Amino acid sequence: MTTQQESPVSAVISIQVENESGALARVIGLFSGRGYNIESLTVAAVDETRRQSRINIVTTATPHVLGQIRAQVERLVPVYRVAVMTGREPHVAREMALVKVIASGERRADALRIAQAFRAHPVDASATSFVFELTGASDKLDAFIDLMRPLGLAEVSRTGIAAIARGAAIL
Amino acid sequence: MNTASHQTDLKPHAAGTDTSVLSGAEVLLRVLAEQGVEVIFGYPGGAVLPIYDAIFRQDAIRHVLVRHEQAAVHAAEAYARSTGKVGVVLVTSGPGATNTVTGLLDAMLDSIPVVCFSGQVGVPLIGTDAFQEADTTGITRPATKYNYLIRRAEDVAPCVHEAFHIARSGRPGPVLVDLPKNLMVGPAPYSEAPRVPHPSYRPQTEPGREVIARAVAAMKGARRPLFYTGGGIINAGPEASAALRKLVEKTGFPCTSTLMGLGSMPAGDRRFLGMLGMHGTYEANMATHGCDVLIALGSRFDDRVTGRLDAFSPGSFKIHADIDPSQINKIVPVDVGIVGDARRVIEMMLEEWECTPANTRQPIDMAQWWHQINEWRKTDSLGFVQDRAPGAIIRPQYTIRRLHELVTATGRDTYVSTEVGQHQMWAAQHFGFDRPNRWLTSGGLGTMGYGLPAAVGAQIAHPDALVIDIAGEASTLMNIQELSTIAQYRLPVKVFILNNQYMGMVRQWQELLHDSRYSESYSAALPDFVKLAESFHGKGLRATCVGELDGVIAEMLAHPGPVVADICVAQDENCYPMIPSGAAHNQMLLGPDQDDEISAEGRMLV
Incomplete structure (x- = not known):
């Protein structure tokens, strides 16, 4: 077969x-x-x-x-x-992640800079930590999380994918 | 959740209905009556006491008390299979509900319409590990077509109506309704069956004209066609079998059937090749292998039918009609898939066959195909040798043949149930079924212990008919307690046991696949079935040699009450012909002398 x-x-x-x-x-x-x-x-x-x-x-x-x-x-x-x-x-598939990074000093600054490049928003911040909110295709989220890993990545919560067909076609 | 708040939310009764306040249990019974229910197979217990009390105070619906909840489901299945109605089961919560699981899954795999009502602890107690609480909807979800846990009194009537609709429509199947006790005690509004269609569940029963035309065009061009029919024809009602007979007659095509489809074509019809598959006839399997157009109607390419998949009916143009779209292309990719009710599919094929231009194929081609089939028939793959000396050991095939002949001579309408194993296959091979809905067997799930409760269900549905459970001694012990049900209702069921003192099919596979190491397959410490029958107020008979067989069968058939006939048959008989595991249809074992090695992959298969 x-x-x-x-x-x-x-x-x-x-x-x-x-x-x-x-x-x-x-x-x-x-x-x-x-x-x-x-x-x-x-x-x-x-x-x-x-x-x-x-x-x-x-x-x-x-x-x-x-x-x-x-x-x-x-x-x-x-x-x-x-x-x-x-x-x-053709469809759009998006996912949201909340990413907690615990870092200080230079690594903290690096994390913020990369987050800006990815349009990840800090939705929580403390003296030693950030929580970034990031939405996009799953591979973009993967890339961001990979970059955060050496900078103090502590915890990730992801929503899983929501998807919808492009154009006027409906389910 | 506070149930009292739901009760105060009750809407007033619809105009024209009884103005007195009904309890949930009374609403349930009223809906059952409206759904045409005449019989409930059940077993009481704490959580269903309010329902049993309501049953006690009415006489429109009859209750049949079984001796185990599994048996209630099998009885309801046989009732449904033999009448075309929905079978109804009532059991209590916890163990009552869990005992139905095997029966529900059996009904699921064989597409039998059954509605099972299970008691549940009161809504406030759900989730507290209360006495006899079980997550019944969770446990039965994969064993049912659909199930409900009713949480509000106003849902009782609509959900029960809907349960019957779902059980009987589309591809039929079991539906379970879990009924918390407090909702049965408290008041509930009655409502009639809804007239609006279900919002999401809309099975397609009417096939498309265009696919029918494509199928018939292929049939018209066929040189070696074959109908391969299944249980879907039986489920589509006797009209579907009548239409099939007409279609086979008009086309002149040969027809084979699955285990579940037996009876849709008369066994003695010259165009009927017998059952196909693992224990099918040589001609049916060779025709399946050699056909150029295969027309599957209400069958699902089960592994017992196909054997080795990559060698199944190679090169044929395949047409598959099924009411369940998920069956099409599931196992075998097909060229034309038709979604629809088998009766409508066949009727439309007939119309299309009549109105399309004359055949492109020459009559000579079909003659060659029939010549080939008749050559295969000469193999006589169901043949056996019976020593007719009075003291000779009885062969099981001969037993079934004699039973069929003597039953036919009575001229009575006859329903046959079976357990599962060698005796089931011998019954399928040697007991000729001429009418649909007369053959009650567990095909998909292969549930040992099905036959005795099934005989109860069939006899309740057809009190004047002859009902025979063709059994094996091992299977029948799995639900032997139903002899008590048979005694209570004075059901004249005939339990016809082919006693070879082995779980015969297990022993056969151990012989063929495991060098005759008969691990745990010997039926040790069997009861004396004659005395067993007597202790359950029935008649017990035994035949130990050929000379006694006809007399025992005749006495069994003549006796007006229940009979257990213990037929002591050859212990080492194997069920042939057989497609060994992992083999193709043209690699059948015809008998014990043919000593083909079964491959290592074959041994891995069930």
């Missing part, structure tokens, strides 16, 4: 789901039960009445498995719509 020779690609699965207890558990239980991996996960209510939530899951899988993930998620009772966004589907 050709499907076994396909190489894995990274994808964001966006799922519009009824905002009910257990809906998220159904989706992530399906992923773990069928052996699909989850690299990041975000979920929040997105409509005005808070009746629907959007789940964004980043995964890596072959196109055949991505098709299976879509079909398996779509048949869950509380799921409205599913979009699978890979490099072939």
Whole structure:
């Protein structure tokens, strides 16, 4: 079968789901039960009445498995719509990170300078620490975190990806 | 969460309904009646006492008391499978609910519509490790099509209506509704089934014309076509089987069936090749391997069917119709995928077949294909040799053949359930099913202990029919307590045990794959099944040699009450033909003399 020779690609699965207890558990239980991996996960209510939530899951899988993930998620009772966004589907994917750096002296100044270059905002500061807020594509966040590592990187909290298709197309 | 606040929030009853205040339990029963429920299979306990009290005070719905909650689900499955209705289960919280898990998953894998109501501790106690509390919705989430934990009285009626809709529509399956005790005691508003469609759940049942046309175009050009039909045909109702018979007749194509699809085509039809797959017939598997157009209808390319995947039906143009879009391209990539109800798919194929221009293929091509198939048939892959001397050891295949012949002679409407193992395969191979909904077996999950409670469910649904559980001595002991249910309701179920004193299929695999090291597969310390039957107020019979077999079967069939027939069969018999693990359809083992080595990869497979 050709499907076994396909190489894995990274994808964001966006799922519009009824905002009910257990809906998220159904989706992530399906992923773990069928052996699909989850690299990041975000979920929040997105409509005005808070009746629907959007789940964004980043995964890596072959196109055949991505098709299976879509079909398996779509048949869950509380799921409205599913979009699978890979490099072939134009989309915007963003993530936010809060990065705590503990440093003083020259390293503190370096951290601030790099943060400016990355448009990371210091949202908390003490005599010995900063918390930077940074939004962007995941690889930009990775690059920033890597640069902070020798400068006193202490703690990272990331949101995981939120994604949406470019243009007028909607989920 | 404060339940009292919910109760004060109750909306007034809808106009035209009973103005008296109903309890949650009464609302539940009223909704069940509106959904057409006639029978509940259940077992009481603390958390469902209010529901049992409401059952006691009405007589519209009958309750059948099983002896174990797993059996309640299997009985409900058989009730559903044999009637086309939704099977209903009622159990208590905690262990009552956890005992249903095997049954629910069984119904999930075989797409059987069941609604299971489980008691739960009161809403204020949820999450406190209360007595007999379990996270039932958490435990059953992967074992059900959908489940609910009801937290508000006003949700009882709408959720129960919805549960039935979800269980029976689309690809059918089990739905569990967890009912906290306080909501059953307190008042709850009644509401009728909603008329608006479900907001997110909208299964597609009507196939697209265009894909049907593409499928039929391929069928018209086929030289070596084959229908491969499954349980979806049974689920689509008897009309789907009737349509299939017409389609097979019109096209003149051969047809094979999965285990779950048996009965959709008459077993004796000349165009029916028997079951395919691991223990399928030689002609069915060779035709699957050699066909040029494979039309899968309501079947799902299960690993018991496909054998080695990269050698499955190589080179054929594949059409796959299923009501569940996730089944298409799941295992085997197909050329035309059709989403829709099997009955509609077949009906539209018939229409398209009639109205499209004459075949591009020559009649001679199909004649060659049939000639080839009839050559394969001559292999007689289900053949066996039975020594007819009265004292000879009974062979299990012969037992099933004689049972079928003597049952057919009675002319009675007959339902057959099975346990799981060799006897199940022999029943599938040798008991000819001519009608749908008569064959009740655990296919996907392979649940030993299914057959006896299933026979209970079938007999409750069809009190005047002949119901036989074709069993093995090991499987039947897994739910043997149901003999008590059978006794209580005077169900004339016939438990027909092929007793070879082994977990036969386990023993067979140990012989073939593990150099006959029969690790833990011997059924030691078996009960005396005759005395066992008598202790449960039934009739016990035993046949130990060929000379006794017909008499025992005849006596069993003539007896108006429950019977356990202990048929002592050859201990070392293996179920053939067989596609060994990891092999292709054209590499079947036809019998014990064919000594092919099973590969190391094959040994890794289940």
